[in-house]
Amino acid sequence: MTGTAVVVPAEYAATHHQIFGDGPWLTDLPALAEQRLEAWDLRLDGDPRHGMVALVLPVLRSDGTPAVLKLQPVTTDTAGEPLGLRTWDGRGAVRMLEHDPDSGSMLLERLGTALSGVDDDDAAVGVIAGLLARLHAVAAPAGVRALGDIASAMVRDTPQACTQLEDGDAALLRRLADVVTDLLAEPGDRLLHWDLHYDNVLAGDREPWLAIDPQPLIGDPGFDLLPALDNRWEQLVATGDLPAALRRRLAILTDVLGLDRRRAVGWSLGRVLQNCLWDVEDGETRLNPVQTTIAEILLPLGP
Ligand SMILES: Nc1ncnc2c1ncn2[C@@H]1O[C@H](COP(=O)(O)OP(=O)(O)O)[C@@H](O)[C@H]1O
Ligand SMILES: [Mg+2]
Structure with missing residues:
Protein backbone atom coordinates (compact mmCIF):
# COMPACT_ATOMS: atom_id res chain seq x y z
CA MET A 1 0.00 0.00 0.00
CA THR A 2 1.22 3.47 -0.85
CA GLY A 3 -0.79 5.50 1.65
CA THR A 4 -1.15 8.68 -0.42
CA ALA A 5 -2.95 9.10 -3.74
CA VAL A 6 -1.02 10.11 -6.86
CA VAL A 7 -2.05 13.59 -8.04
CA VAL A 8 -1.21 14.65 -11.60
CA PRO A 9 -0.12 18.33 -11.56
CA ALA A 10 -2.43 20.59 -13.63
CA GLU A 11 0.54 22.19 -15.41
CA TYR A 12 1.81 18.79 -16.55
CA ALA A 13 -1.68 17.82 -17.74
CA ALA A 14 -1.98 21.07 -19.74
CA THR A 15 1.46 20.68 -21.36
CA HIS A 16 0.80 17.05 -22.15
CA HIS A 17 -2.52 17.88 -23.74
CA GLN A 18 -0.89 20.58 -25.86
CA ILE A 19 1.81 18.22 -27.16
CA PHE A 20 -0.08 14.94 -27.50
CA GLY A 21 -3.73 16.04 -27.77
CA ASP A 22 -6.58 13.87 -26.47
CA GLY A 23 -5.89 10.31 -25.43
CA PRO A 24 -6.14 7.93 -22.50
CA TRP A 25 -2.63 8.65 -21.09
CA LEU A 26 -3.65 11.36 -18.58
CA THR A 27 -6.79 9.54 -17.47
CA ASP A 28 -4.89 6.31 -16.95
CA LEU A 29 -1.84 7.93 -15.33
CA PRO A 30 -2.87 7.72 -11.63
CA ALA A 31 -3.70 4.02 -12.05
CA LEU A 32 -0.38 3.38 -13.81
CA ALA A 33 1.50 5.16 -11.02
CA GLU A 34 -0.34 3.13 -8.35
CA GLN A 35 0.40 -0.08 -10.24
CA ARG A 36 4.17 0.70 -10.39
CA LEU A 37 4.31 1.81 -6.73
CA GLU A 38 2.76 -1.52 -5.78
CA ALA A 39 4.84 -3.67 -8.16
CA TRP A 40 8.15 -2.12 -7.12
CA ASP A 41 7.21 -1.71 -3.45
CA LEU A 42 7.61 2.07 -3.36
CA ARG A 43 6.26 4.89 -1.19
CA LEU A 44 5.65 8.43 -2.44
CA ASP A 45 8.15 10.88 -0.98
CA GLY A 46 7.48 14.49 -1.96
CA ASP A 47 5.88 16.60 -4.67
CA PRO A 48 5.78 15.38 -8.29
CA ARG A 49 8.15 16.92 -10.85
CA HIS A 50 7.79 16.99 -14.59
CA GLY A 51 9.25 18.15 -17.88
CA MET A 52 7.41 18.51 -21.17
CA VAL A 53 6.90 14.74 -21.49
CA ALA A 54 7.47 12.84 -18.25
CA LEU A 55 5.82 12.82 -14.83
CA VAL A 56 8.51 12.12 -12.22
CA LEU A 57 7.47 11.02 -8.72
CA PRO A 58 9.99 11.08 -5.85
CA VAL A 59 9.70 7.75 -4.02
CA LEU A 60 11.39 5.64 -1.36
CA ARG A 61 12.23 1.99 -1.99
CA SER A 62 11.35 -0.59 0.67
CA ASP A 63 14.86 -0.27 2.16
CA GLY A 64 14.46 3.52 2.43
CA THR A 65 16.65 4.41 -0.60
CA PRO A 66 15.46 7.58 -2.38
CA ALA A 67 14.58 7.10 -6.06
CA VAL A 68 12.19 8.57 -8.64
CA LEU A 69 9.48 6.87 -10.67
CA LYS A 70 9.54 8.23 -14.25
CA LEU A 71 6.31 7.79 -16.20
CA GLN A 72 6.02 8.82 -19.85
CA PRO A 73 4.20 7.70 -22.99
CA VAL A 74 6.27 5.37 -25.18
CA THR A 75 6.90 7.21 -28.46
CA THR A 76 9.72 7.14 -31.04
CA ASP A 77 11.39 9.89 -28.95
CA THR A 78 11.18 8.12 -25.58
CA ALA A 79 11.41 4.43 -26.57
CA GLY A 80 15.23 4.32 -26.64
CA GLU A 81 15.83 5.84 -23.18
CA PRO A 82 15.89 2.56 -21.17
CA LEU A 83 18.35 0.91 -23.59
CA GLY A 84 20.62 3.97 -23.43
CA LEU A 85 20.54 4.12 -19.62
CA ARG A 86 21.16 0.38 -19.35
CA THR A 87 24.13 0.68 -21.71
CA TRP A 88 25.71 3.62 -19.86
CA ASP A 89 25.01 1.76 -16.59
CA GLY A 90 25.52 4.85 -14.46
CA ARG A 91 28.70 6.03 -16.22
CA GLY A 92 28.00 9.74 -16.69
CA ALA A 93 24.25 9.09 -16.66
CA VAL A 94 21.56 8.47 -14.06
CA ARG A 95 21.36 4.81 -13.02
CA MET A 96 18.21 2.91 -13.99
CA LEU A 97 17.09 0.64 -11.15
CA GLU A 98 14.00 -0.93 -12.74
CA HIS A 99 12.24 -0.85 -16.10
CA ASP A 100 8.76 -2.04 -17.05
CA PRO A 101 8.77 -2.64 -20.84
CA ASP A 102 4.95 -2.80 -21.02
CA SER A 103 4.36 0.77 -19.79
CA GLY A 104 7.84 2.24 -20.42
CA SER A 105 8.02 3.21 -16.72
CA MET A 106 11.44 3.47 -15.09
CA LEU A 107 12.72 3.61 -11.54
CA LEU A 108 15.80 5.86 -11.45
CA GLU A 109 18.27 6.81 -8.76
CA ARG A 110 17.24 10.15 -7.17
CA LEU A 111 19.39 13.13 -8.14
CA GLY A 112 19.49 16.76 -7.00
CA THR A 113 19.42 20.24 -8.52
CA ALA A 114 19.90 21.06 -12.22
CA LEU A 115 23.04 22.46 -13.87
CA SER A 116 20.86 25.38 -15.05
CA GLY A 117 21.34 26.75 -11.52
CA VAL A 118 25.10 27.18 -12.11
CA ASP A 119 25.51 30.74 -13.43
CA ASP A 120 29.17 30.55 -14.51
CA ASP A 121 28.77 29.79 -18.22
CA ASP A 122 32.27 28.37 -18.79
CA ALA A 123 31.86 26.05 -15.80
CA ALA A 124 28.41 24.86 -16.90
CA VAL A 125 29.50 24.23 -20.51
CA GLY A 126 32.57 22.43 -19.18
CA VAL A 127 30.34 20.09 -17.16
CA ILE A 128 28.27 19.24 -20.26
CA ALA A 129 31.46 18.72 -22.29
CA GLY A 130 32.86 16.36 -19.64
CA LEU A 131 29.63 14.35 -19.52
CA LEU A 132 29.40 14.12 -23.32
CA ALA A 133 32.99 12.82 -23.44
CA ARG A 134 32.05 10.02 -21.04
CA LEU A 135 28.75 9.18 -22.73
CA HIS A 136 30.39 9.06 -26.18
CA ALA A 137 33.13 6.72 -24.92
CA VAL A 138 30.68 3.83 -24.45
CA ALA A 139 30.11 1.53 -27.46
CA ALA A 140 26.63 1.84 -28.94
CA PRO A 141 24.41 -1.26 -28.63
CA ALA A 142 22.31 -2.68 -31.48
CA GLY A 143 18.81 -1.27 -31.78
CA VAL A 144 19.63 2.42 -31.39
CA ARG A 145 18.46 4.87 -34.08
CA ALA A 146 21.13 6.04 -36.53
CA LEU A 147 22.11 9.62 -37.38
CA GLY A 148 22.82 8.50 -40.96
CA ASP A 149 19.13 7.62 -41.47
CA ILE A 150 17.89 10.72 -39.68
CA ALA A 151 20.20 13.09 -41.55
CA SER A 152 19.29 11.56 -44.93
CA ALA A 153 15.61 12.07 -44.12
CA MET A 154 16.30 15.72 -43.15
CA VAL A 155 17.94 16.36 -46.52
CA ARG A 156 15.00 14.68 -48.28
CA ASP A 157 12.44 16.74 -46.30
CA THR A 158 14.12 20.12 -46.89
CA PRO A 159 12.65 21.02 -50.33
CA GLN A 160 9.08 20.46 -49.10
CA ALA A 161 9.76 22.48 -45.92
CA CYS A 162 11.15 25.34 -48.02
CA THR A 163 7.79 25.74 -49.76
CA GLN A 164 6.33 26.84 -46.39
CA LEU A 165 9.00 29.53 -45.83
CA GLU A 166 9.72 32.93 -47.31
CA ASP A 167 12.74 33.23 -49.62
CA GLY A 168 15.43 34.22 -47.08
CA ASP A 169 14.54 31.47 -44.62
CA ALA A 170 14.21 28.91 -47.43
CA ALA A 171 17.66 29.81 -48.77
CA LEU A 172 19.19 29.38 -45.31
CA LEU A 173 17.49 26.00 -44.86
CA ARG A 174 18.90 24.84 -48.22
CA ARG A 175 22.42 25.93 -47.20
CA LEU A 176 22.13 23.87 -44.02
CA ALA A 177 20.92 20.85 -46.02
CA ASP A 178 23.93 21.25 -48.36
CA VAL A 179 26.29 21.12 -45.36
CA VAL A 180 24.59 17.94 -44.13
CA THR A 181 24.66 16.36 -47.61
CA ASP A 182 28.45 16.66 -47.62
CA LEU A 183 28.68 14.94 -44.22
CA LEU A 184 26.37 12.02 -45.00
CA ALA A 185 29.15 9.65 -46.11
CA GLU A 186 30.48 9.57 -42.52
CA PRO A 187 27.58 9.80 -40.04
CA GLY A 188 29.66 8.52 -37.07
CA ASP A 189 29.42 5.60 -34.66
CA ARG A 190 29.31 7.08 -31.12
CA LEU A 191 26.44 6.68 -28.65
CA LEU A 192 24.92 10.17 -28.43
CA HIS A 193 22.51 11.67 -25.86
CA TRP A 194 20.78 14.01 -28.37
CA ASP A 195 19.27 16.41 -25.79
CA LEU A 196 21.92 17.28 -23.18
CA HIS A 197 20.83 20.79 -22.18
CA TYR A 198 21.32 22.41 -18.77
CA ASP A 199 18.10 21.03 -17.25
CA ASN A 200 19.00 17.48 -18.29
CA VAL A 201 22.09 17.50 -16.06
CA LEU A 202 21.42 16.97 -12.34
CA ALA A 203 23.71 16.94 -9.30
CA GLY A 204 24.50 13.49 -7.92
CA ASP A 205 26.17 11.87 -4.90
CA ARG A 206 28.18 9.22 -6.76
CA GLU A 207 29.42 11.87 -9.19
CA PRO A 208 29.06 15.66 -9.10
CA TRP A 209 26.84 15.75 -12.21
CA LEU A 210 24.90 13.13 -14.17
CA ALA A 211 22.91 13.20 -17.43
CA ILE A 212 19.19 12.38 -17.45
CA ASP A 213 16.55 12.08 -20.17
CA PRO A 214 18.62 10.73 -23.12
CA GLN A 215 17.28 9.97 -26.59
CA PRO A 216 20.09 7.65 -27.68
CA LEU A 217 21.35 7.92 -31.22
CA ILE A 218 24.38 6.43 -33.01
CA GLY A 219 26.31 9.18 -34.74
CA ASP A 220 29.01 11.85 -34.86
CA PRO A 221 29.76 13.59 -31.50
CA GLY A 222 29.40 16.96 -33.23
CA PHE A 223 25.64 16.33 -33.49
CA ASP A 224 25.43 16.38 -29.65
CA LEU A 225 26.72 19.94 -29.09
CA LEU A 226 23.79 22.19 -30.00
CA PRO A 227 21.74 21.90 -26.77
CA ALA A 228 24.81 23.22 -24.90
CA LEU A 229 25.27 25.98 -27.50
CA ASP A 230 21.73 27.37 -27.83
CA ASN A 231 20.38 26.79 -24.31
CA ARG A 232 20.57 29.73 -21.81
CA TRP A 233 20.62 32.07 -24.83
CA GLU A 234 20.01 35.20 -22.71
CA GLN A 235 23.35 34.58 -21.06
CA LEU A 236 25.11 34.74 -24.46
CA VAL A 237 23.19 37.88 -25.41
CA ALA A 238 24.07 39.52 -22.08
CA THR A 239 27.81 39.28 -22.84
CA GLY A 240 27.36 42.03 -25.48
CA ASP A 241 29.31 39.98 -28.05
CA LEU A 242 27.08 37.09 -29.01
CA PRO A 243 29.28 35.57 -31.76
CA LEU A 257 35.84 16.30 -26.59
CA GLY A 258 38.91 16.48 -28.84
CA LEU A 259 36.80 17.13 -31.95
CA ASP A 260 37.77 18.54 -35.31
CA ARG A 261 36.27 22.05 -35.13
CA ARG A 262 34.96 22.25 -38.72
CA ARG A 263 33.32 18.85 -38.63
CA ALA A 264 31.74 19.64 -35.24
CA VAL A 265 30.39 22.89 -36.70
CA GLY A 266 29.03 20.96 -39.69
CA TRP A 267 27.07 18.53 -37.54
CA SER A 268 25.93 21.37 -35.24
CA LEU A 269 24.48 23.02 -38.34
CA GLY A 270 22.79 19.69 -39.04
CA ARG A 271 21.22 19.85 -35.59
CA VAL A 272 20.05 23.44 -36.33
CA LEU A 273 18.47 22.08 -39.52
CA GLN A 274 16.68 19.45 -37.46
CA ASN A 275 15.26 22.05 -35.04
CA CYS A 276 14.10 24.18 -38.00
CA LEU A 277 12.43 21.21 -39.73
CA TRP A 278 10.63 20.27 -36.50
CA ASP A 279 9.29 23.84 -36.27
CA VAL A 280 8.10 23.79 -39.88
CA GLU A 281 6.46 20.41 -39.23
CA ASP A 282 4.65 22.08 -36.30
CA GLY A 283 3.26 24.66 -38.74
CA GLU A 284 5.73 27.54 -38.27
CA THR A 285 6.20 29.70 -41.36
CA ARG A 286 9.19 31.67 -40.01
CA LEU A 287 12.42 30.12 -38.74
CA ASN A 288 13.27 30.64 -35.06
CA PRO A 289 15.63 33.67 -34.80
CA VAL A 290 17.87 31.89 -32.27
CA GLN A 291 18.42 29.07 -34.76
CA THR A 292 19.01 31.40 -37.73
CA THR A 293 21.46 33.50 -35.67
CA ILE A 294 23.44 30.39 -34.72
CA ALA A 295 23.42 29.24 -38.35
CA GLU A 296 24.77 32.60 -39.55
CA ILE A 297 27.54 32.62 -36.92
CA LEU A 298 28.54 28.99 -37.53
CA LEU A 299 28.26 28.73 -41.33
CA PRO A 300 31.58 30.54 -42.00
CA LEU A 301 33.31 28.23 -39.49
CA GLY A 302 31.96 25.05 -41.06
CA PRO A 303 33.34 22.50 -43.53
N1 LIG B 1 16.67 10.95 -11.45
C1 LIG B 1 16.05 12.07 -11.08
N2 LIG B 1 16.17 12.59 -9.85
C2 LIG B 1 15.53 13.73 -9.48
N3 LIG B 1 14.74 14.45 -10.30
C3 LIG B 1 14.56 13.99 -11.56
C4 LIG B 1 15.21 12.79 -12.02
N4 LIG B 1 14.85 12.59 -13.31
C5 LIG B 1 14.04 13.61 -13.65
N5 LIG B 1 13.85 14.46 -12.60
C6 LIG B 1 13.04 15.70 -12.58
O1 LIG B 1 11.95 15.56 -13.48
C7 LIG B 1 12.05 16.51 -14.56
C8 LIG B 1 11.59 15.86 -15.86
O2 LIG B 1 12.37 14.72 -16.14
P1 LIG B 1 13.01 14.44 -17.57
O3 LIG B 1 13.62 13.07 -17.51
O4 LIG B 1 13.92 15.55 -17.96
O5 LIG B 1 11.74 14.36 -18.53
P2 LIG B 1 11.22 15.27 -19.76
O6 LIG B 1 11.42 14.42 -20.96
O7 LIG B 1 9.77 15.50 -19.50
O8 LIG B 1 12.04 16.53 -19.79
C9 LIG B 1 13.53 16.92 -14.57
O9 LIG B 1 13.69 18.20 -15.13
C10 LIG B 1 13.85 16.90 -13.08
O10 LIG B 1 13.35 18.05 -12.42
MG1 LIG C 1 14.13 16.84 -19.59
Whole structure:
Protein backbone atom coordinates (compact mmCIF):
# COMPACT_ATOMS: atom_id res chain seq x y z
CA MET A 1 0.00 0.00 0.00
CA THR A 2 1.22 3.47 -0.85
CA GLY A 3 -0.79 5.50 1.65
CA THR A 4 -1.15 8.68 -0.42
CA ALA A 5 -2.95 9.10 -3.74
CA VAL A 6 -1.02 10.11 -6.86
CA VAL A 7 -2.05 13.59 -8.04
CA VAL A 8 -1.21 14.65 -11.60
CA PRO A 9 -0.12 18.33 -11.56
CA ALA A 10 -2.43 20.59 -13.63
CA GLU A 11 0.54 22.19 -15.41
CA TYR A 12 1.81 18.79 -16.55
CA ALA A 13 -1.68 17.82 -17.74
CA ALA A 14 -1.98 21.07 -19.74
CA THR A 15 1.46 20.68 -21.36
CA HIS A 16 0.80 17.05 -22.15
CA HIS A 17 -2.52 17.88 -23.74
CA GLN A 18 -0.89 20.58 -25.86
CA ILE A 19 1.81 18.22 -27.16
CA PHE A 20 -0.08 14.94 -27.50
CA GLY A 21 -3.73 16.04 -27.77
CA ASP A 22 -6.58 13.87 -26.47
CA GLY A 23 -5.89 10.31 -25.43
CA PRO A 24 -6.14 7.93 -22.50
CA TRP A 25 -2.63 8.65 -21.09
CA LEU A 26 -3.65 11.36 -18.58
CA THR A 27 -6.79 9.54 -17.47
CA ASP A 28 -4.89 6.31 -16.95
CA LEU A 29 -1.84 7.93 -15.33
CA PRO A 30 -2.87 7.72 -11.63
CA ALA A 31 -3.70 4.02 -12.05
CA LEU A 32 -0.38 3.38 -13.81
CA ALA A 33 1.50 5.16 -11.02
CA GLU A 34 -0.34 3.13 -8.35
CA GLN A 35 0.40 -0.08 -10.24
CA ARG A 36 4.17 0.70 -10.39
CA LEU A 37 4.31 1.81 -6.73
CA GLU A 38 2.76 -1.52 -5.78
CA ALA A 39 4.84 -3.67 -8.16
CA TRP A 40 8.15 -2.12 -7.12
CA ASP A 41 7.21 -1.71 -3.45
CA LEU A 42 7.61 2.07 -3.36
CA ARG A 43 6.26 4.89 -1.19
CA LEU A 44 5.65 8.43 -2.44
CA ASP A 45 8.15 10.88 -0.98
CA GLY A 46 7.48 14.49 -1.96
CA ASP A 47 5.88 16.60 -4.67
CA PRO A 48 5.78 15.38 -8.29
CA ARG A 49 8.15 16.92 -10.85
CA HIS A 50 7.79 16.99 -14.59
CA GLY A 51 9.25 18.15 -17.88
CA MET A 52 7.41 18.51 -21.17
CA VAL A 53 6.90 14.74 -21.49
CA ALA A 54 7.47 12.84 -18.25
CA LEU A 55 5.82 12.82 -14.83
CA VAL A 56 8.51 12.12 -12.22
CA LEU A 57 7.47 11.02 -8.72
CA PRO A 58 9.99 11.08 -5.85
CA VAL A 59 9.70 7.75 -4.02
CA LEU A 60 11.39 5.64 -1.36
CA ARG A 61 12.23 1.99 -1.99
CA SER A 62 11.35 -0.59 0.67
CA ASP A 63 14.86 -0.27 2.16
CA GLY A 64 14.46 3.52 2.43
CA THR A 65 16.65 4.41 -0.60
CA PRO A 66 15.46 7.58 -2.38
CA ALA A 67 14.58 7.10 -6.06
CA VAL A 68 12.19 8.57 -8.64
CA LEU A 69 9.48 6.87 -10.67
CA LYS A 70 9.54 8.23 -14.25
CA LEU A 71 6.31 7.79 -16.20
CA GLN A 72 6.02 8.82 -19.85
CA PRO A 73 4.20 7.70 -22.99
CA VAL A 74 6.27 5.37 -25.18
CA THR A 75 6.90 7.21 -28.46
CA THR A 76 9.72 7.14 -31.04
CA ASP A 77 11.39 9.89 -28.95
CA THR A 78 11.18 8.12 -25.58
CA ALA A 79 11.41 4.43 -26.57
CA GLY A 80 15.23 4.32 -26.64
CA GLU A 81 15.83 5.84 -23.18
CA PRO A 82 15.89 2.56 -21.17
CA LEU A 83 18.35 0.91 -23.59
CA GLY A 84 20.62 3.97 -23.43
CA LEU A 85 20.54 4.12 -19.62
CA ARG A 86 21.16 0.38 -19.35
CA THR A 87 24.13 0.68 -21.71
CA TRP A 88 25.71 3.62 -19.86
CA ASP A 89 25.01 1.76 -16.59
CA GLY A 90 25.52 4.85 -14.46
CA ARG A 91 28.70 6.03 -16.22
CA GLY A 92 28.00 9.74 -16.69
CA ALA A 93 24.25 9.09 -16.66
CA VAL A 94 21.56 8.47 -14.06
CA ARG A 95 21.36 4.81 -13.02
CA MET A 96 18.21 2.91 -13.99
CA LEU A 97 17.09 0.64 -11.15
CA GLU A 98 14.00 -0.93 -12.74
CA HIS A 99 12.24 -0.85 -16.10
CA ASP A 100 8.76 -2.04 -17.05
CA PRO A 101 8.77 -2.64 -20.84
CA ASP A 102 4.95 -2.80 -21.02
CA SER A 103 4.36 0.77 -19.79
CA GLY A 104 7.84 2.24 -20.42
CA SER A 105 8.02 3.21 -16.72
CA MET A 106 11.44 3.47 -15.09
CA LEU A 107 12.72 3.61 -11.54
CA LEU A 108 15.80 5.86 -11.45
CA GLU A 109 18.27 6.81 -8.76
CA ARG A 110 17.24 10.15 -7.17
CA LEU A 111 19.39 13.13 -8.14
CA GLY A 112 19.49 16.76 -7.00
CA THR A 113 19.42 20.24 -8.52
CA ALA A 114 19.90 21.06 -12.22
CA LEU A 115 23.04 22.46 -13.87
CA SER A 116 20.86 25.38 -15.05
CA GLY A 117 21.34 26.75 -11.52
CA VAL A 118 25.10 27.18 -12.11
CA ASP A 119 25.51 30.74 -13.43
CA ASP A 120 29.17 30.55 -14.51
CA ASP A 121 28.77 29.79 -18.22
CA ASP A 122 32.27 28.37 -18.79
CA ALA A 123 31.86 26.05 -15.80
CA ALA A 124 28.41 24.86 -16.90
CA VAL A 125 29.50 24.23 -20.51
CA GLY A 126 32.57 22.43 -19.18
CA VAL A 127 30.34 20.09 -17.16
CA ILE A 128 28.27 19.24 -20.26
CA ALA A 129 31.46 18.72 -22.29
CA GLY A 130 32.86 16.36 -19.64
CA LEU A 131 29.63 14.35 -19.52
CA LEU A 132 29.40 14.12 -23.32
CA ALA A 133 32.99 12.82 -23.44
CA ARG A 134 32.05 10.02 -21.04
CA LEU A 135 28.75 9.18 -22.73
CA HIS A 136 30.39 9.06 -26.18
CA ALA A 137 33.13 6.72 -24.92
CA VAL A 138 30.68 3.83 -24.45
CA ALA A 139 30.11 1.53 -27.46
CA ALA A 140 26.63 1.84 -28.94
CA PRO A 141 24.41 -1.26 -28.63
CA ALA A 142 22.31 -2.68 -31.48
CA GLY A 143 18.81 -1.27 -31.78
CA VAL A 144 19.63 2.42 -31.39
CA ARG A 145 18.46 4.87 -34.08
CA ALA A 146 21.13 6.04 -36.53
CA LEU A 147 22.11 9.62 -37.38
CA GLY A 148 22.82 8.50 -40.96
CA ASP A 149 19.13 7.62 -41.47
CA ILE A 150 17.89 10.72 -39.68
CA ALA A 151 20.20 13.09 -41.55
CA SER A 152 19.29 11.56 -44.93
CA ALA A 153 15.61 12.07 -44.12
CA MET A 154 16.30 15.72 -43.15
CA VAL A 155 17.94 16.36 -46.52
CA ARG A 156 15.00 14.68 -48.28
CA ASP A 157 12.44 16.74 -46.30
CA THR A 158 14.12 20.12 -46.89
CA PRO A 159 12.65 21.02 -50.33
CA GLN A 160 9.08 20.46 -49.10
CA ALA A 161 9.76 22.48 -45.92
CA CYS A 162 11.15 25.34 -48.02
CA THR A 163 7.79 25.74 -49.76
CA GLN A 164 6.33 26.84 -46.39
CA LEU A 165 9.00 29.53 -45.83
CA GLU A 166 9.72 32.93 -47.31
CA ASP A 167 12.74 33.23 -49.62
CA GLY A 168 15.43 34.22 -47.08
CA ASP A 169 14.54 31.47 -44.62
CA ALA A 170 14.21 28.91 -47.43
CA ALA A 171 17.66 29.81 -48.77
CA LEU A 172 19.19 29.38 -45.31
CA LEU A 173 17.49 26.00 -44.86
CA ARG A 174 18.90 24.84 -48.22
CA ARG A 175 22.42 25.93 -47.20
CA LEU A 176 22.13 23.87 -44.02
CA ALA A 177 20.92 20.85 -46.02
CA ASP A 178 23.93 21.25 -48.36
CA VAL A 179 26.29 21.12 -45.36
CA VAL A 180 24.59 17.94 -44.13
CA THR A 181 24.66 16.36 -47.61
CA ASP A 182 28.45 16.66 -47.62
CA LEU A 183 28.68 14.94 -44.22
CA LEU A 184 26.37 12.02 -45.00
CA ALA A 185 29.15 9.65 -46.11
CA GLU A 186 30.48 9.57 -42.52
CA PRO A 187 27.58 9.80 -40.04
CA GLY A 188 29.66 8.52 -37.07
CA ASP A 189 29.42 5.60 -34.66
CA ARG A 190 29.31 7.08 -31.12
CA LEU A 191 26.44 6.68 -28.65
CA LEU A 192 24.92 10.17 -28.43
CA HIS A 193 22.51 11.67 -25.86
CA TRP A 194 20.78 14.01 -28.37
CA ASP A 195 19.27 16.41 -25.79
CA LEU A 196 21.92 17.28 -23.18
CA HIS A 197 20.83 20.79 -22.18
CA TYR A 198 21.32 22.41 -18.77
CA ASP A 199 18.10 21.03 -17.25
CA ASN A 200 19.00 17.48 -18.29
CA VAL A 201 22.09 17.50 -16.06
CA LEU A 202 21.42 16.97 -12.34
CA ALA A 203 23.71 16.94 -9.30
CA GLY A 204 24.50 13.49 -7.92
CA ASP A 205 26.17 11.87 -4.90
CA ARG A 206 28.18 9.22 -6.76
CA GLU A 207 29.42 11.87 -9.19
CA PRO A 208 29.06 15.66 -9.10
CA TRP A 209 26.84 15.75 -12.21
CA LEU A 210 24.90 13.13 -14.17
CA ALA A 211 22.91 13.20 -17.43
CA ILE A 212 19.19 12.38 -17.45
CA ASP A 213 16.55 12.08 -20.17
CA PRO A 214 18.62 10.73 -23.12
CA GLN A 215 17.28 9.97 -26.59
CA PRO A 216 20.09 7.65 -27.68
CA LEU A 217 21.35 7.92 -31.22
CA ILE A 218 24.38 6.43 -33.01
CA GLY A 219 26.31 9.18 -34.74
CA ASP A 220 29.01 11.85 -34.86
CA PRO A 221 29.76 13.59 -31.50
CA GLY A 222 29.40 16.96 -33.23
CA PHE A 223 25.64 16.33 -33.49
CA ASP A 224 25.43 16.38 -29.65
CA LEU A 225 26.72 19.94 -29.09
CA LEU A 226 23.79 22.19 -30.00
CA PRO A 227 21.74 21.90 -26.77
CA ALA A 228 24.81 23.22 -24.90
CA LEU A 229 25.27 25.98 -27.50
CA ASP A 230 21.73 27.37 -27.83
CA ASN A 231 20.38 26.79 -24.31
CA ARG A 232 20.57 29.73 -21.81
CA TRP A 233 20.62 32.07 -24.83
CA GLU A 234 20.01 35.20 -22.71
CA GLN A 235 23.35 34.58 -21.06
CA LEU A 236 25.11 34.74 -24.46
CA VAL A 237 23.19 37.88 -25.41
CA ALA A 238 24.07 39.52 -22.08
CA THR A 239 27.81 39.28 -22.84
CA GLY A 240 27.36 42.03 -25.48
CA ASP A 241 29.31 39.98 -28.05
CA LEU A 242 27.08 37.09 -29.01
CA PRO A 243 29.28 35.57 -31.76
CA ALA A 244 32.33 35.55 -29.47
CA ALA A 245 30.34 34.01 -26.61
CA LEU A 246 28.97 31.30 -28.90
CA ARG A 247 32.45 30.54 -30.28
CA ARG A 248 33.72 30.32 -26.70
CA ARG A 249 31.14 27.65 -25.81
CA LEU A 250 32.03 25.81 -29.02
CA ALA A 251 35.75 25.95 -28.19
CA ILE A 252 35.20 24.51 -24.70
CA LEU A 253 33.10 21.67 -26.10
CA THR A 254 35.42 20.77 -28.99
CA ASP A 255 38.56 21.03 -26.83
CA VAL A 256 37.25 18.78 -24.06
CA LEU A 257 35.84 16.30 -26.59
CA GLY A 258 38.91 16.48 -28.84
CA LEU A 259 36.80 17.13 -31.95
CA ASP A 260 37.77 18.54 -35.31
CA ARG A 261 36.27 22.05 -35.13
CA ARG A 262 34.96 22.25 -38.72
CA ARG A 263 33.32 18.85 -38.63
CA ALA A 264 31.74 19.64 -35.24
CA VAL A 265 30.39 22.89 -36.70
CA GLY A 266 29.03 20.96 -39.69
CA TRP A 267 27.07 18.53 -37.54
CA SER A 268 25.93 21.37 -35.24
CA LEU A 269 24.48 23.02 -38.34
CA GLY A 270 22.79 19.69 -39.04
CA ARG A 271 21.22 19.85 -35.59
CA VAL A 272 20.05 23.44 -36.33
CA LEU A 273 18.47 22.08 -39.52
CA GLN A 274 16.68 19.45 -37.46
CA ASN A 275 15.26 22.05 -35.04
CA CYS A 276 14.10 24.18 -38.00
CA LEU A 277 12.43 21.21 -39.73
CA TRP A 278 10.63 20.27 -36.50
CA ASP A 279 9.29 23.84 -36.27
CA VAL A 280 8.10 23.79 -39.88
CA GLU A 281 6.46 20.41 -39.23
CA ASP A 282 4.65 22.08 -36.30
CA GLY A 283 3.26 24.66 -38.74
CA GLU A 284 5.73 27.54 -38.27
CA THR A 285 6.20 29.70 -41.36
CA ARG A 286 9.19 31.67 -40.01
CA LEU A 287 12.42 30.12 -38.74
CA ASN A 288 13.27 30.64 -35.06
CA PRO A 289 15.63 33.67 -34.80
CA VAL A 290 17.87 31.89 -32.27
CA GLN A 291 18.42 29.07 -34.76
CA THR A 292 19.01 31.40 -37.73
CA THR A 293 21.46 33.50 -35.67
CA ILE A 294 23.44 30.39 -34.72
CA ALA A 295 23.42 29.24 -38.35
CA GLU A 296 24.77 32.60 -39.55
CA ILE A 297 27.54 32.62 -36.92
CA LEU A 298 28.54 28.99 -37.53
CA LEU A 299 28.26 28.73 -41.33
CA PRO A 300 31.58 30.54 -42.00
CA LEU A 301 33.31 28.23 -39.49
CA GLY A 302 31.96 25.05 -41.06
CA PRO A 303 33.34 22.50 -43.53
N1 LIG B 1 16.67 10.95 -11.45
C1 LIG B 1 16.05 12.07 -11.08
N2 LIG B 1 16.17 12.59 -9.85
C2 LIG B 1 15.53 13.73 -9.48
N3 LIG B 1 14.74 14.45 -10.30
C3 LIG B 1 14.56 13.99 -11.56
C4 LIG B 1 15.21 12.79 -12.02
N4 LIG B 1 14.85 12.59 -13.31
C5 LIG B 1 14.04 13.61 -13.65
N5 LIG B 1 13.85 14.46 -12.60
C6 LIG B 1 13.04 15.70 -12.58
O1 LIG B 1 11.95 15.56 -13.48
C7 LIG B 1 12.05 16.51 -14.56
C8 LIG B 1 11.59 15.86 -15.86
O2 LIG B 1 12.37 14.72 -16.14
P1 LIG B 1 13.01 14.44 -17.57
O3 LIG B 1 13.62 13.07 -17.51
O4 LIG B 1 13.92 15.55 -17.96
O5 LIG B 1 11.74 14.36 -18.53
P2 LIG B 1 11.22 15.27 -19.76
O6 LIG B 1 11.42 14.42 -20.96
O7 LIG B 1 9.77 15.50 -19.50
O8 LIG B 1 12.04 16.53 -19.79
C9 LIG B 1 13.53 16.92 -14.57
O9 LIG B 1 13.69 18.20 -15.13
C10 LIG B 1 13.85 16.90 -13.08
O10 LIG B 1 13.35 18.05 -12.42
MG1 LIG C 1 14.13 16.84 -19.59
